[in-house]
Amino acid sequence: MVAFIGLLLPLLVGSVWAEESEESEETTELRSQWGKEYGDYNFAGELYNHVGSTMADDQDFVVSPLGVSQALGLLLFAVGPKSAAEIDAVLYPKKANASGLAPRNFLQTGELTYATVAALRPDIYIDPIFLKDAADLDSYVYKTHFAQRDVQPFSNFLNLKSRGKIDVGLQELLGDYNPANRLLFFNVLDFTAEFRYGFQIENRLLVARRTLAWHGYIPELRTRVLGLGLKGSSALLLILLPIRKANIEMVESRLRTVDVRKIRSRLNITLMNISLPKVESSKLLNLKEPLREAGIITVFNKTTADLSAFKTELPLDDVIVYTKMNIFSQGINGRSSNTTNSDQISQLEVDSLLAFVQEEKPVQFEALRPFIYAVLDSRHVFLIGRHFPNL
Structure with missing residues (x-):
């Protein structure tokens, strides 16, 4: 409550400024500031663009930068120096802590479920040190013949x-x-959370009136x-909603130089009227080509592959990741978006301070x-994707 009181003054000023800024032009001063203060080549933005380049221009997709970094982090322990340098350059461009790679405890609270697996044929040797490293990273090694009958056991x-x-x-x-496969690295990541303030469903849209949000x-x-x-x-x-003088392609290209984790510090708590489409997207992505485009080449090459943990000259077949994003009236993932009236929750608890704030005109x-979305905190980008509403 104390933090809320402290944000009342920025709210009163910020709500007016925000409405006027949508059609603002990018001045020379802002462009200069972008290059010096905000320029930040980052893993999440680069990964988004490399994956997007393999998709149709109007195709929804979602990927987990954290999940991909987990898979690449495990792969680091399996390869020789040349591939390791390529992976490190992708995960940590310009020495930035861009991936948020860590073995455990990604959230203080909330529900994050993930699994990273090195899947390989039973006849391939496995260095015992790699088995220990995988265990330290909460990852697994799974032996399979890669036949369709093996999918259900996997x-x-x-x-x-x-x-x-x-x-x-x-x-x-x-x-x-x-x-035909001999070696795959696989990651699946699921992030589930409820909105702090939920939405009503009106005409198939998620609608919240006079609610507080960052903006x-x-x-x-x-x-x-x-x-x-x-x-x-x-x-x-x-x-991330492009202004009307921009488009989603323009925003996507600029994500390479803007670390989305730093955006929150530039937002203000604002009284708002919000309308969103429901989003239901799940993607199993084969990342061999996007990762090659990003600069991880050696490990996928038949003549240069350096998978030292397996004492094989065979290349890595692929890195496969599975991610889903379901935005519905109560939150992200978790339950079906086929929400009934009984599922609809109030947007905000009414108290005396809120009554004062509600006298202000809400920002629309x-x-x-088309828009881009991301689920993140100050350290990690859990999910990032794009959505083309079909209204």
Whole structure:
């Protein structure tokens, strides 16, 4: 409550400024500031663009930078110096702590479920040191013949290791899981949270009136940004909505030089009317080509592969990641978005301070055209993707 009181004054000024800023032009001064103060080549932005380059221009997708960094972090312990240098350059461009790679305790609170697996044929040697390193990273080694009959046991393995929290129907998703493979690295990550203040459903849209949210204009991205607090979590859901004089392609290219984790500090708590589409997206991504484009080449090359942990000259077949994003009236993932009236919750608890704030005119935010979203905290980008509303 004390923090809320302290934000009342910025709210009164910020709400007026935010409405005027959507169509603001990017001045020479702002552009200079972008290059010096905000320029930050970062893993999440680079990964988003490399994955997006393999998609149709109007195709939804979602990927977990944290999940990919987990898979690449495990791969680091399996390769020789040349591949290790390439992976390190992608995870930590310009020596920045861009991936948030760490073995455990990603959230103080909230629900994050993940599994990283090195899947390989039974006849391939495994260095015992690699087995120990994998265990230290909460990762697993799984032996398989890569036949379709092995998919269900692999799915069961993931379900067991996640204590029943990971069940993604791999039979339909793993089309490349076949006997031609010898070595795959795989990651699945699930982030689940409830909104601090929920939404009503009106005309198939998620609607919240006179609710508090983070909001601001980021000129170097040419976007308005909405930040939705998540219950029991230090993370936010950010919606990056291009201004009407920009487009999503322009924003995407600029994500390479703007670390989305730093955006929150530039937003203000604002009284708002919000309209969002429901988002239902899940992607199993084969990252071999995006990672090659990013600069990880040696380990995928038949003549240069240096998988020293397995004493093999065979290349890595692929890095596969599975991620989902379901934005519905009560939160992110977790439950079906087919929400009934009984599921709708009040947007805000009424108290005397809120009654004062509600006399102000709310800022309108309607994400009814293509936008980018991210779930993040100050250290990690858990999910990032894009959505093309079909209204």
